[in-house]
Amino acid sequence: MRNPLQEQLLKAGLAKKGKVDQVAREQAKQRQGKGGASAPADKIDAQRLQAEKAERDRAIAAERNAQAHAREIAAQVRQIIDANKVKREGEISYRFNDGEAIHSVLVNETLRTQLAKGALVIARSGENYELLPRAAAAKVRERDASVIVLDHGKPGDDAPAGEEDEFYNQDQFKVPDDLVW
Template structure:
C-alpha cells in the first residue's frame, strides 16, 4: 500500500518539491532533539494531569467518607453508653435546672439525684433532643468521645469523700460548740 504522500503525488494534489521539503524538515527536527529525550505528547501530559487530579479528588472523598463513618460510630457508642447507664427519673418530684447553650432547661429528678448532681457524682447528658442522667464515670467516657454531649458535670471536691467516707455513718450534732 502506498503512503499518503505518494497517493497525493499521484492525485496531483501535491508536487515533488514540497514533499522533499517536508521530508527534510522532519529529518532536521528529529536530529535537533537530544537522543535521551522522550517526545512528550501534549495530550498524554494533559491526560496524566487529569488522572492525578481525579486520584486526589477520590482520596479526598474517601477521607471524608471515612471521617463520616467514624463520626457515626462515635455517636452510636455514645447512644449505647447513655441507654445502658441512664438513671430512672420517673419518680422525680424536684426539677433540676441547667443551662444548655443559651437556654435554661428543666428535668424532673428526686432529691438524692439533685445532691449527687451538685457533688459531681452524676451528670446530665444530651442525646438528640433528650436529656438523661448518667453516673460520673460514664459521663467521662462520653466526654472522651464528644465533649458537647455532656451538659452538666460538676467537679468533685476534695472534701467530698463520697461513698468511701469512713465517717459517713456518724451524724454531726446540731448543738456542737467549738
C-alpha cells in the same frame, strides 16, 4: 490484509486500490503510535487529568472516612448513654443551662443531691437529657465532650490548680489552728 468491507468496496468499484492502501497505512501508523508531536502533549494532559482525578478521589475518600468516624463516635456515645442512664423519677424540677437556654429535668431528692455532689452528670441524648453516673460520663467525655451538659465534679479532678491557688498555698497565708469561728 484488508478488512471485508474494503474488499467489497474494491469489487464493487466504489473505491480505488491506492486510496484503500493509503487508509490502511494511516490506520497502522495510528495503532503503532507514530502519529506525530500531538501524542506526547495528549499524553501529558491525560496524565495531569488522571493525577487531578486521583487527588479528588483521595480527598473525597478522606471526607467519607471522617464522616463515618463521626457517625461511629456518635453511635458509641448514644449506646453508652442508653446503657447507663439513671431512671429519672420525682417531682423536683432541677434546672440547668444548655448553651443559652435553661432546661429542667424532674428528679427526686436523692438524685438532686447526687447531681449537686457530682456523682451524677446530665448528658444530652438527642432532644432529651439523661442522668449518667460519673464513670459512664467519663467514657462519653472521651468520645465527645460536647454531649455533657452539666457536671458538678470536683475541680481538683478535672482542672489543674491555677496560679492564684498556688500563690495562696504559701506559708504566709496559713490559717491558725486555734481559730474559732
